[in-house]
Amino acid sequence: MFNVVNLPKIELHCHLDGSVRLSTLKELGTKENILSPDIEEDELRTLAEVPEHCPSLVDYLKRFELPLKVMQTETALARIAQELVEDASADGVRYIEIRFAPQLHQLQGLSLNAIITAVIQGAKAGEALTGTRSNIILCCVRHLSPAASIELVEAGRSFLGRGVVALDLVGDEHNFPPEAHAEAFKLAKSYGYHRTVHAGETGIVDNIRKSVALLYAERIGHGVSLEKDAALYADIKAAGIPLEMCPTSNLQTKAADSYEAHPLHRYLNDGIRVTLNTDNRTVSNITLSEETQNILNAGLSATQLKTLYRNAVSVIFDSEQEKQRLMALWPDEHGI
Template identity: 35%
Template structure:
């Protein structure tokens, strides 16, 4: 049976049951539409554009799917507005864990900017405590392990970024696993926040940086070589450092070579990258090339609500658009687990006990369905 035929057996059920690892998801972009409505009612927030959860979810998606990062971010004012209490933050974090566990995500990292959740007098530590309490409850109830990444914002002051770096470090032994810089790249270079990154590095912390999403390879280079990023968020414009002619690689630049040789993980977010305009279409996304050439790529949702996606949906896109098979999905998942900001022993425990056995079982299932030929 052909590879195309075996890929056709990768049904929604199979893809749902495939073990997954998620490294790039924003807390304020992952809410269920029903939860947005509930939280708005609780605090008397009256600015939501829709009162029906289906229509509200569609409104968020249509607003985000306009090919512009700035427009993509507009909907976050509503989600952030309803996430200003400890109870709301705990609920959103808990429900994310529940939703991911339902599609067999075995580990995830969720990132957010704590400073956005202090409008109603919650302190930064109280914000962190609430989110981590929700994640811990999810682990107890669903067996899903996780970590929190603190985000600083490119358009905010370097002093505030340093303060947030200090916050992250103070929670490193209590569930915070890393530090990130997010927001519009153009006009807001990462090196302006170098004091924050140096503090994280001096504290032996882990760094991921949004780079190469709305700007070119220079942004990725600066994230790596100025700020010491261990992973790159999105990184779609790395492909600009690679010359491809008629499907064949003509030249690989020094940056792309460095990323490959040093095994820098890339947090790919397929559908989100189309919605923000990072790529014009799924067909033009660099993910399949990077996967084929051995880059340490991972698959992620970015913002489940805004992009109306799940990890299962991202797997489906990889299968249907790029011809990925189950071995490819396993490889991407192991890439992500190896790249996780999680203790080495725990990473390998999850790979050995949950990821590899899960894929082995699915391979056997497909082999049985195809008379001994698996994907």
């Protein structure tokens, strides 16, 4: 059997605030008097990682409270972004798109410009150290106002081509549908942002339709519930719109029942452009190698794994040259 860690991998759906090293959380939390210096690892994990039996996405999202508290300075943001690229590279990831919501990092008065700059600088420092290429996706937040999303689009515009590649919409999908932020995504499209939207993660399949029709989504984050709507399923398949799937996270939020029953298998077999991702390395306590192994153990073949990789390479928000570089990294048929 091949070593999954050694295989090149692509990470398209990874949240910065959900992927902070526990050691960094403890150090920064202690420094900011948020955590006790004597905090035990088990207690820290309880705060930062989702429990085995998580009742819902809303409960899952509570695990972001601690990292967001320590991610309020430029130094912390740059460090955490750099460490994420380093950790991903050590896991065999050769290209990563890191997403985060700048407006959640303004508790100490940082400007959106300063926040975005810090994250780009950190990610690019990690890229220089490891060779793993990184790009940044800015996230609008569902429960914030439409005006806040437009503000973010405007703030990020000058960073297009300098680290920022796309816009996303995140947060409580159940209570905040996507259409409220349609104007921001229309503006983003006109400025040249790529677009990916969290949709269909909590069973609301119509959010996938709205994200494509109203928010101009080129990719869908999760999309677990797509098969609930046959007509939409056919449209997504025909259009070749990719799904950024995150099985472990979906099991934890009860969007799927098991790795074996996860719709990734059915979608992939039917020609949907599925990709495999972690969602949150720390919150979900998962690496992309572990995610890959879990799906292999659940019945994915080596040939299908190569298809997942090729799918991801073909839909990165980067140049054709970068796609060619990444495609050339995958071993030949006899390499696995």
